[in-house]
Amino acid sequence: MQQQLPLDSMLKEQYDTHREELIARDIPTVTNLRDKAFAAFQKSGFPDSSQEKWRNTSIEDLWEDTFEHQIGIMKSDRNVEELFRCEVHNFDTEIVSLLNGWHVKNDGDMRTLPDGVIMGSIQAAMKVYPALFEKHFCQICDENPNGFVSINTAMMQDGVFIYVPDGVVAEKTIQIIKMIDRKEQVFVQTRNLIVLGKNSQLSLMHCDDSINQQSSLVNTVTEIFLDENASLELYKLQNLNDQSGLVNSTFVRQMASSNLKTNTLTFNCGLIRNNITVNLDGAGAHADVLGLYLMDKQQHIDNQIQINHNVAHCTSNELFKGILDDEASAVFNGYIYVARDAQKTNAYQNNNNILLKPTATINTMPFLEIYADDVKCSHGATIGQLDQEAMFYLRSRGIAADNARLLLMYAFAADIINHISIEPLRQRIDDMVKKRLRGELSVCDKCILHCGAPEKQYHFDIDLSKL
Amino acid sequence: MLLNIKNLHVSIDGKEIIKGLNLGVNKGEVHAIMGPNGTGKSTLAAAITGREGYEITEGEIWFKGKNIVDLSPEERANEGIFLSFQYPVEIPGVSMTNFMRTAINAQREYRGEPAMPAGEFLKLMEEKKKLVEIHSKLTNRSVNEGFSGGEKKKNEIFQMALLEPTLAILDETDSGLDIDALRVVAKGVNQLRADNNAFVVITHYQRLLEYIVPDFVHVMYDGKIVKSGGKNLALELEEKGYEWLKQQELA
Numbered sequence: 001m002q003q004q005l006p007l008d009s010m011l012k013e014q015y016d017t018h019r020e021e022l023i024a025r026d027i028p029t030v031t032n033l034r035d036k037a038f039a040a041f042q043k044s045g046f047p048d049s050s051q052e053k054w055r056n057t058s059i060e061d062l063w064e065d066t067f068e069h070q071i072g073i074m075k076s077d078r079n080v081e082e083l084f085r086c087e088v089h090n091f092d093t094e095i096v097s098l099l100n101g102w103h104v105k106n107d108g109d110m111r112t113l114p115d116g117v118i119m120g121s122i123q124a125a126m127k128v129y130p131a132l133f134e135k136h137f138c139q140i141c142d143e144n145p146n147g148f149v150s151i152n153t154a155m156m157q158d159g160v161f162i163y164v165p166d167g168v169v170a171e172k173t174i175q176i177i178k179m180i181d182r183k184e185q186v187f188v189q190t191r192n193l194i195v196l197g198k199n200s201q202l203s204l205m206h207c208d209d210s211i212n213q214q215s216s217l218v219n220t221v222t223e224i225f226l227d228e229n230a231s232l233e234l235y236k237l238q239n240l241n242d243q244s245g246l247v248n249s250t251f252v253r254q255m256a257s258s259n260l261k262t263n264t265l266t267f268n269c270g271l272i273r274n275n276i277t278v279n280l281d282g283a284g285a286h287a288d289v290l291g292l293y294l295m296d297k298q299q300h301i302d303n304q305i306q307i308n309h310n311v312a313h314c315t316s317n318e319l320f321k322g323i324l325d326d327e328a329s330a331v332f333n334g335y336i337y338v339a340r341d342a343q344k345t346n347a348y349q350n351n352n353n354i355l356l357k358p359t360a361t362i363n364t365m366p367f368l369e370i371y372a373d374d375v376k377c378s379h380g381a382t383i384g385q386l387d388q389e390a391m392f393y394l395r396s397r398g399i400a401a402d403n404a405r406l407l408l409m410y411a412f413a414a415d416i417i418n419h420i421s422i423e424p425l426r427q428r429i430d431d432m433v434k435k436r437l438r439g440e441l442s443v444c445d446k447c448i449l450h451c452g453a454p455e456k457q458y459h460f461d462i463d464l465s466k467l
Numbered sequence: 468m469l470l471n472i473k474n475l476h477v478s479i480d481g482k483e484i485i486k487g488l489n490l491g492v493n494k495g496e497v498h499a500i501m502g503p504n505g506t507g508k509s510t511l512a513a514a515i516t517g518r519e520g521y522e523i524t525e526g527e528i529w530f531k532g533k534n535i536v537d538l539s540p541e542e543r544a545n546e547g548i549f550l551s552f553q554y555p556v557e558i559p560g561v562s563m564t565n566f567m568r569t570a571i572n573a574q575r576e577y578r579g580e581p582a583m584p585a586g587e588f589l590k591l592m593e594e595k596k597k598l599v600e601i602h603s604k605l606t607n608r609s610v611n612e613g614f615s616g617g618e619k620k621k622n623e624i625f626q627m628a629l630l631e632p633t634l635a636i637l638d639e640t641d642s643g644l645d646i647d648a649l650r651v652v653a654k655g656v657n658q659l660r661a662d663n664n665a666f667v668v669i670t671h672y673q674r675l676l677e678y679i680v681p682d683f684v685h686v687m688y689d690g691k692i693v694k695s696g697g698k699n700l701a702l703e704l705e706e707k708g709y710e711w712l713k714q715q716e717l718a
Contacts, residue, residue: 397541
């Protein structure tokens with residue numbers, strides 16, 4: 001019966017009827033924040049395309065489906081260990097598995113890794129590190145968040161907490177694998193908090209996958225705090241089925257001389273909205289915000305990137321590239337804000353797109369809001385087909401048109417891939433991009449990083465038989 | 468005859484550029500095509516190599532006994548035609564190694580030969596690099612990206628050396644080259660000259676022909692070859708300029 005209700009009504013009803021269950025493991029601050037966020041959600045509901053920031057994404061399409069949402073753990077019938085088996089050779093990661101939004105096995109227990117990194121579930125974190133938790137939870141996301149963020153705060157149940165203490169350099173990449181496996185159409189929320197202390201370093205992968213063809217809607221909010229001179233590499237891999245919706249909101253606050261490098265790689269998903277907001281709050285902070293999207297059929301991707309230069313002497317670099325085929329559509333909204341006193345800001349923004357068919361569309365909107373006078377800001381956006389000069393050049397050497405096209409598309413994408421500094425990961429992503437461009441990559445049985453045969457040195461020999 | 472062009476007419480966007488051109492090239496020969504700007508020299512190169520947008524409205528291009536006007540650019544390349552571009556294209560993200568390996572293997576596949584093993588290919592690259600005095604590591608460089616004008620032209624000859632075409636068309640290979648680079652490029656070409664291949668050298672100036680000595684010189688004007696002769700014709704043109712030909716043509 002509940003399933004018959006639209007998602008927003010159902011969630012409101014659930015909050016009223018199941019509030020006690022939801023707050024059972026909270027510390028008081030969190031309960032207060034939930035109530036406040038719920039009140040905000042009651043007022044706002046989910047955003048719709050009448051709002052400027054949602055204008056080109058018909059989020060309403062999602063509500064054509066009815067979703068199930070559950071307070072308490074959602075299980076899967078499958079063998080969990082089989083699902084999360086990792087086979088990336090030469091790439092030893094610390095894996096955290098979330099199935100249907102919930103930690104698998106004891107992954108959520110608070111623990112300290114040999115290199116000093118502390119991690120566990122968000123519920124464990126509020127109990128074990130209440131001061132640290134209160135200092136950052138809900139403090140990095142927008143002051144006036146949209147409905148997706150509000151409902152996430154109000155009804156979050158599980159998620160990942162990572163704390164890298166001052167001076168700790170994480171040796172292993174932490175890999176968060178989130179999978180959805182339910183027979184019903186489910187709405188799943190995850191809430192993450194990542195805190196890096198002074199002079200610490202971490203690289204983190206965040207994989208969103210689905211393992212069947214059932215539709216799902218995932219709403220993730222991640223807050224990240226980088227203290228002075230901390231350094232974070234964040235790779236997001238998104239490979240969900242065509243029926244899936246993913247709303248991913250990432251909020252970052254960076255203190256002096258901290259360094260953020262994020263790369264959002266989207267291979268497949270029905271509808272994706274990535275919100276990335278970076279606050280540069282300390283002099284000398286630098287953010288690289290990169291992304292690649294390869295979409296086809298009727299897939300839709302919307303990347304909303306906001307970089308706030310709140311203080312002087314910070315630098316940022318935004319580069320998103322996309323290849324769109326069939327009737328795929330994309331939105332890129334790059335917003336750079338430079339506060340009045342943020343002198344000596346250096347901000348660069350670029351969005352390049354290749355449309356393979358006239359039916360594919362892109363809406364790209366650079367937006368600069370600058371109140372300081374001694375700044376360097378530049379932006380650029382291109383929309384085009386493949387370079388015909390280059391096509392002829394390749395063909396004039398004997399390379400068939402299809403292969404020439406593939407080479408050029410790969411080269412276009414490689415510009416982003418080459419920024420991946422973890423070599424085994426770069427190779428694997430490289431391999432995935434090639435597969436995606438050849439139409440061989442699909443939603444795998446398992447996590448996308450598990451899909452390959454044993455690792456081998458990969459040469460870009462175009463296999464003519466595959467075209 | 469290796470290449471036999473008969474009464475060729477080529478239009479771009481409905482405008483006729485080549486207006487009934489005839490040219491025959493045998494193996495072992497070097498033909499120079501000279502002429503003022505805008506007379507259709509580069510259009511001829513584009514028409515032979517099958518560039519899109521160059522419409523052959525009349526005439527035939529016979530290569531190795533086959534009329535190739537309906538073949539795709541890659542098929543013509545695989546038949547053994549090579550074009551050294553006037554403006555080589557920069558292709559960021561495609562490494563020289565991958566580019567050439569893909570090209571060589573495409574041509575081998577066309578001929579029904581197995582792909583070249585990686586080791587053999589790398590050895591071949593090293594060998595051919597010496598020919599055009601390329602000293603830098605090409606392996607990790609993108610095609611022509613960040614290359615100087617001279618490097619780009621050397622790179623064209625390098626590709627030619629790797630692909631070993633039967634017919635090479637050099638389109639204004641001398642433009643933008645200083646004398647040292649010109650000498651290197653010419654030396655490369657001369658070393659590749661053989662009894663079983665042929666060259667068509669398109670140039671505006673006689674300078675290049677001091678280094679690549681042609682067997683025949685043709686002068687193009689207004690879409691046609693208006694005069695043909697031996698290598699001395701180039702010298703005559705250098706001395707008198709193109710004006711006297713125009714006068715002759717008008718008369």
